[in-house]
Amino acid sequence: MPPFVAFAGSNIDRADHVRGDPGAIDNLMTTHARLLNLSGLDPVLDDDGNLAWTSLAEANADAELLFLGIEGDRGHFAQVPDMIPKAALGMGRAWQAMTGLSDADLATYGGARSLVGWHVRHKFCSCCGSPTSIAKGGWQRDCVNENCGMQHFPRVDPVTIMLVEHDDNILLGRQPQFPPNNYSALAGFVEPGETLEEAVARETFEEAGVSAYDVSYVVSQPWPFPSSLMIGCHAMAKSHEITVDKTELDDARWFSRAEVADAIAASDRGESGKAFGCPPRFAVANVLMRWWLDRG
Amino acid sequence: MPPFVAFAGSNIDRADHVRGDPGAIDNLMTTHARLLNLSGLDPVLDDDGNLAWTSLAEANADAELLFLGIEGDRGHFAQVPDMIPKAALGMGRAWQAMTGLSDADLATYGGARSLVGWHVRHKFCSCCGSPTSIAKGGWQRDCVNENCGMQHFPRVDPVTIMLVEHDDNILLGRQPQFPPNNYSALAGFVEPGETLEEAVARETFEEAGVSAYDVSYVVSQPWPFPSSLMIGCHAMAKSHEITVDKTELDDARWFSRAEVADAIAASDRGESGKAFGCPPRFAVANVLMRWWLDRG
Numbered sequence: 001m002p003p004f005v006a007f008a009g010s011n012i013d014r015a016d017h018v019r020g021d022p023g024a025i026d027n028l029m030t031t032h033a034r035l036l037n038l039s040g041l042d043p044v045l046d047d048d049g050n051l052a053w054t055s056l057a058e059a060n061a062d063a064e065l066l067f068l069g070i071e072g073d074r075g076h077f078a079q080v081p082d083m084i085p086k087a088a089l090g091m092g093r094a095w096q097a098m099t100g101l102s103d104a105d106l107a108t109y110g111g112a113r114s115l116v117g118w119h120v121r122h123k124f125c126s127c128c129g130s131p132t133s134i135a136k137g138g139w140q141r142d143c144v145n146e147n148c149g150m151q152h153f154p155r156v157d158p159v160t161i162m163l164v165e166h167d168d169n170i171l172l173g174r175q176p177q178f179p180p181n182n183y184s185a186l187a188g189f190v191e192p193g194e195t196l197e198e199a200v201a202r203e204t205f206e207e208a209g210v211s212a213y214d215v216s217y218v219v220s221q222p223w224p225f226p227s228s229l230m231i232g233c234h235a236m237a238k239s240h241e242i243t244v245d246k247t248e249l250d251d252a253r254w255f256s257r258a259e260v261a262d263a264i265a266a267s268d269r270g271e272s273g274k275a276f277g278c279p280p281r282f283a284v285a286n287v288l289m290r291w292w293l294d295r296g
Numbered sequence: 297m298p299p300f301v302a303f304a305g306s307n308i309d310r311a312d313h314v315r316g317d318p319g320a321i322d323n324l325m326t327t328h329a330r331l332l333n334l335s336g337l338d339p340v341l342d343d344d345g346n347l348a349w350t351s352l353a354e355a356n357a358d359a360e361l362l363f364l365g366i367e368g369d370r371g372h373f374a375q376v377p378d379m380i381p382k383a384a385l386g387m388g389r390a391w392q393a394m395t396g397l398s399d400a401d402l403a404t405y406g407g408a409r410s411l412v413g414w415h416v417r418h419k420f421c422s423c424c425g426s427p428t429s430i431a432k433g434g435w436q437r438d439c440v441n442e443n444c445g446m447q448h449f450p451r452v453d454p455v456t457i458m459l460v461e462h463d464d465n466i467l468l469g470r471q472p473q474f475p476p477n478n479y480s481a482l483a484g485f486v487e488p489g490e491t492l493e494e495a496v497a498r499e500t501f502e503e504a505g506v507s508a509y510d511v512s513y514v515v516s517q518p519w520p521f522p523s524s525l526m527i528g529c530h531a532m533a534k535s536h537e538i539t540v541d542k543t544e545l546d547d548a549r550w551f552s553r554a555e556v557a558d559a560i561a562a563s564d565r566g567e568s569g570k571a572f573g574c575p576p577r578f579a580v581a582n583v584l585m586r587w588w589l590d591r592g
Contacts, residue, residue: 008491016502020543111489118488121446124425126418131425139487150417154488158454158525191435192414192450192523193407195304196516206312217513220492227488229454247316 006282007222010107012069012076019137025067028075035059036068036078036112042093043101043109051105066115067137068108078112080119098282106282114227118154125150159228160199161187163288164212166237170260170292171208172276173244173252182277183253185285187230200233208252209243212236218291221284230284234292260289302578303518306403308365308372315433321363324371331355332364332374332408338389339397339405347401362411363433364404374408376415394578402578410523414450421446455524456495457483459584460508462533466556466588467504468572469548478573479549481581483526496529504548505539508532514587517580526580530588556585
């Protein structure tokens with residue numbers, strides 16, 4: 001297990017036993033409780049650079065309140081905004097603010113962002129189109145149509161992200177929207193009806209025409225854009241040939257151990273490496289690259 | 297990697313490059329194409345005990361057709377029923393039929409069941425309540441409301457399921473709806489904002505009051521009831537004490553290596569073991585127990 005995993009290790013206890021007990025949630029909604037201050041879905045920082053919290057008195061009168069959990073003896077909540085402008089759904093403004101957060105605050109923020117965003121996008125029942133209402137402190141929404149009554153649960157989308165290795169090189173690709181010369185690990189959503197190992201092999205072949213085998217799990221990390229579970233894997237490639245799927249990627253290439261080491265060292269200084277720029281430390285691709293270098 | 301993983305290894309190529317190309321899908325919709333025969337969401341078997349297929353001519357005139365992929369040069373499809381009676385959403389009838397399917401057919405069925413079920417439950421946009429329409433051969437649904445336009449993707453729910461070990465015993469629990477004396481591995485959905493390892497520790501503590509550490513990944517398996525990705529893990533327990541959460545479980549107990557070996561051998565004969573009955577081979581808990589026994 002790599003030493004640093006972003007968006008993990010929140011200090012807030014999810015306190016599952018409280019969620020199903022409306023009285024227990026009410027008892028936590030005191031003047032002592034904390035309300036997470038968000039700007040749309042972006043974090044707001046206090047003067048010390050920590051996540052900013054206010055009190056429940058600051059919540060909008062009719063806002064749905066989500067129970068994030070308990071820290072110390074204080075209930076921690078977030079409110080669901082009526083809507084989020086589409087322009088605010090990307091990771092642009094959050095990305096910058098995130099670089100200054102402590103590891104625990106980053107985890108609290110990530111979980112809250114995913115949960116709040118899910119509520120904004122699930123005000124209606126996907127089964128019958130009726131409105132839904134909050135249940136279990138925000139860990140469920142129920143269809144209000146008695147003939148339907150479908151229960152909906154916060155979504156987590158598993159994504160495989162993989163370092164595929166051949167001849168002591170690893171395969172990295174760049175998406176069109178990446179900054180110039182930036183490369184990262186190939187990745188893709190796990191589909192219904194496949195294992196993690198099948199998803200790794202399918203995505204590697206689809207995106208780069210490379211056949212992967214000996215898939216092994218390395219590390220997992222939440223990724224709150226909007227609500228992925230990144231599942232980092234390693235695999236071996238059967239051969240060196242690459243056929244880039246140009247509908248997905250600008251380019252895919254093999255990078256040597258020395259090139260990856262240089263890119264990681266450069267990223268710690270906020271710079272691009274000589275051969276390529278790698279993702280920052282809160283991206284699991286960075287964690288995977290460090291793991292691969294350490295493993296020697 | 298254990299030798300057998302249920303719901304994995306379909307012979308159908310998902311052919312992702314075809315999905316975004318309506319002309320290519322049309323070209324596969326010939327008299328040569330195959331339509332999966334389902335009864336609600338349950339499998340229908342032919343005289344040889346394989347999955348039954350018909351031709352697209354048998355599809356309902358206005359049914360949405362889902363592109364499952366290609367086998368040989370034939371397009372394989374499933375149709376979306378208008379609705380599924382609630383009584384048919386369980387695993388009861390499917391469970392029995394599944395026991396006779398080949399491994400490849402079981403995988404094809406599982407993936408199709410999850411995808412068809414998702415479409416039935418997503419005819420409306422969760423964001424605005426408007427109807428949705430099928431896109432990309434069924435691997436997407438689009439909101440028809442131009443002011444919304446949200447894209448929706450088939451859901452896969454990651455679930456951690458874990459063998460927690462102490463003193464060469466493993467912790468198993470029974471849910472109230474299990475057959476008498478049946479026990480299985482503890483399990484729970486991964487929530488937004490946590491790693492796999494955090495989810496394993498949280499669920500083990502919530503359900504049995506046991507603190508888990510040294511979590512390691514063992515195996516993954518799709519579970520199409522309705523669309524889970526089971527992520528099988530092993531962990532060590534800090535102590536022997538158990539506090540059962542009676543809202544989740546009837547009981548949780550430690551079982552010895554001999555008891556687990558007996559239960560697995562009995563399950564291969566379709567019987568219950570002396571100490572407990574374990575899940576059948578297409579449940580990942582069975583795979584995990586075999587893995588634990590083999591590892592010695």
